[in-house]
Amino acid sequence: MLPDLGKYSFAVLGSYVATVVLIVGLVALSLWQRARVKQALAEVEARQGKTDG
Amino acid sequence: MSIWEYANPKRFMQSSAWVLPWAVGLTVLCLVVGLVWGFFFTPDDAKQGATVKIIYLHVPSAMMAINAWVMMLVASLIWIVRRHHVSALAAKAAAPVGLTFTLIALATGALWGQPMWGTWWAWDPRLTAFLILTLFYFGYIALWAAIENPDTAADLTAILCLVGSVFALLSRYAVNFWNQGLHQGATLSLDKEENISDVFWLPLLVCIAGFVLLFVTMVLMRTRTEIRARRLQALLARERVA
Amino acid sequence: MRDLRLAIRSGGGFGLGLAFFFLLAILVPLGVGPDGGTLGRIAPGILWVGALLACLLSLDRIFALDFEDGSLDLLATAPIPLEAVVALKALAHWLVTGLPLTLMAPGLGVLLNLPPAGYGWLVLSLLLGTPALSVIGAFGAALVVGLRRGGLLLSLLVLPLYVPTLIFGAEVVRRGTEGLALATPLALMAGISLGAAALLPFAAAAALRVNLR
Numbered sequence: 001m002l003p004d005l006g007k008y009s010f011a012v013l014g015s016y017v018a019t020v021v022l023i024v025g026l027v028a029l030s031l032w033q034r035a036r037v038k039q040a041l042a043e044v045e046a047r048q049g050k051t052d053g
Numbered sequence: 054m055s056i057w058e059y060a061n062p063k064r065f066m067q068s069s070a071w072v073l074p075w076a077v078g079l080t081v082l083c084l085v086v087g088l089v090w091g092f093f094f095t096p097d098d099a100k101q102g103a104t105v106k107i108i109y110l111h112v113p114s115a116m117m118a119i120n121a122w123v124m125m126l127v128a129s130l131i132w133i134v135r136r137h138h139v140s141a142l143a144a145k146a147a148a149p150v151g152l153t154f155t156l157i158a159l160a161t162g163a164l165w166g167q168p169m170w171g172t173w174w175a176w177d178p179r180l181t182a183f184l185i186l187t188l189f190y191f192g193y194i195a196l197w198a199a200i201e202n203p204d205t206a207a208d209l210t211a212i213l214c215l216v217g218s219v220f221a222l223l224s225r226y227a228v229n230f231w232n233q234g235l236h237q238g239a240t241l242s243l244d245k246e247e248n249i250s251d252v253f254w255l256p257l258l259v260c261i262a263g264f265v266l267l268f269v270t271m272v273l274m275r276t277r278t279e280i281r282a283r284r285l286q287a288l289l290a291r292e293r294v295a
Numbered sequence: 296m297r298d299l300r301l302a303i304r305s306g307g308g309f310g311l312g313l314a315f316f317f318l319l320a321i322l323v324p325l326g327v328g329p330d331g332g333t334l335g336r337i338a339p340g341i342l343w344v345g346a347l348l349a350c351l352l353s354l355d356r357i358f359a360l361d362f363e364d365g366s367l368d369l370l371a372t373a374p375i376p377l378e379a380v381v382a383l384k385a386l387a388h389w390l391v392t393g394l395p396l397t398l399m400a401p402g403l404g405v406l407l408n409l410p411p412a413g414y415g416w417l418v419l420s421l422l423l424g425t426p427a428l429s430v431i432g433a434f435g436a437a438l439v440v441g442l443r444r445g446g447l448l449l450s451l452l453v454l455p456l457y458v459p460t461l462i463f464g465a466e467v468v469r470r471g472t473e474g475l476a477l478a479t480p481l482a483l484m485a486g487i488s489l490g491a492a493a494l495l496p497f498a499a500a501a502a503l504r505v506n507l508r
Binding site (some may be wrong): 003004006008009012016019023025026029033034037044045047 | 092104107111114149150151158161164274281289
Binding site for chain 2 (some may be wrong): 434438439441442445448450452454455456458459462463466479482483487495498501502505506508
């Protein structure tokens, strides 16, 4: 399946793994921040929506 | 319609809402095609063996690490001159993305360098310059986080970005001066004779496109979050006053 | 006149930086080993890094006192332009930190086995380079003046800005010890100091105005 990387498999695979981990981490963090803010905003808008009438 | 229309947060939210799914799709497409092509369907290099496959990660991420900072610089200038909040928030949103790309460039650079140069880390000018760039990113992000008032934060971080850019350039030249370095010369010169053959160049191009699109997607998404957060802050402040 | 005196008020911290510099010159050999050859080779770098870190220690005080007691507001509205105030503050910081460090450095060079040819260049490079450290430091201090615990953030912001000065300054001393040509790093470092002194007060004043709003 994987091409023969020879003695370089650690370097090559390590690079791909590190990259994926970092990108996935960034995306996950961003999605989490987005969800958190969206929810808080919805709550506050609902609250203020009620009092504004 | 002038691009300044999008400076209005509401317009930005509306427009980015429909652009985003396309951006995500294109990003995934380019990244998958480029990386699979490069990883599975390219030969090894005569001198570098299979490690040449790291080029598909290292070069695009390094390019974007710099481009992200340039975008932040432009956005900061637009904030200073035209006071468009979307611009300031876009710069704030871009910083962690740029930092991530810088870290990827460093990690892949070190992993590539180890079998090539025999050492896990070498104080090569380019790697060192990227290490210093991470410090600039950290400082910028930290300053945004430390200041409560959003407009003050936007102003101060914009000034920092401007001054930082000058010193980042100076550092680049200083580091070059400080060490002649192990990096090969420019591999992506456009007008000079080809340094990489086409068999590597084409998948690399796709990967570069993928990383650019990744940056755009992430910044769009994160700016939307920042705009919402800003609105949240304003509403909460209104509650405190009432 | 009172404004001028306020502008020059340096906020103390005189001895701390010097003591730190001295400490470093003792700790490094303890950490690295007493071999004269090794020490002599790294002495230019250690001395420069030490000067840099010692400068950092008193930076947050450049504007802190004035910000807290309201004098900074006075200075901002005084007839002296705020940019000049920043320059004067940076000068005061240099007189109290950078200059004493420069004078102290040869003594520490002895402790670190700096080769004889390096002493003159050490003093010259520090003389030309430490003003940059003070001006850059003043810019950093202006950014964080509104924060209560800005010290650590200040270091994070300022240290990357110190990198070019450090590289060229240490390079001057290193080449001086080996008798190599050093006009380029010397000129570049002096250029950075001049450029910083000329331009950074504007950025710092802008930051101060933002913080005083």
